[in-house]
Amino acid sequence: xxxxxxxxxxxxxxxxxxxxxxxxxxxxxxxxxxxxxxxxxxxxxxxxxxxxxxxxxxxxxxxxxxxxxxxxxxxxxxxxxxxxxxxxxxxxxxxxxxxxxxxxxxxxxxxxxxxxxxxxxxxxxxxxxxxxxxxxxxxxxxxxxxxxxxxxxxxxxxxxxxxxx
Numbered sequence: 001x002x003x004x005x006x007x008x009x010x011x012x013x014x015x016x017x018x019x020x021x022x023x024x025x026x027x028x029x030x031x032x033x034x035x036x037x038x039x040x041x042x043x044x045x046x047x048x049x050x051x052x053x054x055x056x057x058x059x060x061x062x063x064x065x066x067x068x069x070x071x072x073x074x075x076x077x078x079x080x081x082x083x084x085x086x087x088x089x090x091x092x093x094x095x096x097x098x099x100x101x102x103x104x105x106x107x108x109x110x111x112x113x114x115x116x117x118x119x120x121x122x123x124x125x126x127x128x129x130x131x132x133x134x135x136x137x138x139x140x141x142x143x144x145x146x147x148x149x150x151x152x153x154x155x156x157x158x159x160x161x162x163x164x165x
Contacts (some may be wrong), residue, residue: 019047060130113128
């Protein structure tokens with residue numbers, strides 16, 4: 001079976017997957033397995049269908065990848081990071097991952113607590129509590145870095161929106 005699959009697949013790993021799937025199907029359908037040498041032919045038939053599914057999936061993957069590549073090539077460039085390199089950005093980067101994720105979902109993605117709860121797979125109440133704590137830790141870190149929070153917010157708004165301070 002492995003030789004059959006190997007001669008038809010693009011890689012040995014793909015061939016091994018086809019063989020494994022073939023024997024998984026044979027094990028699940030052991031009652032359908034014909035007796036004697038007919039079982040080998042039946043396995044070839046199963047392997048043929050598994051291989052056809054594998055190749056269809058591979059073609060779909062290549063097509064989707066090409067479509068995504070084309071889409072990304074024509075997409076507008078990412079927005080500039082006007083706060084990059086600032087003290088505020090450094091304080092933000094120094095926060096724990098979970099705090100950064102929460103704050104970014106609110107500030108950059110514009111999500112509300114209910115939406116964040118769906119993204120994180122937790123309750124809205126849990127998001128409210130975690131977000132409150134993350135904001136407090138961020139404010140504390142800003143103060144510790146000697147950054148005036150009100151000025152930082154105005155500066156960020158000015159750089160992001162182009163409005164006057």
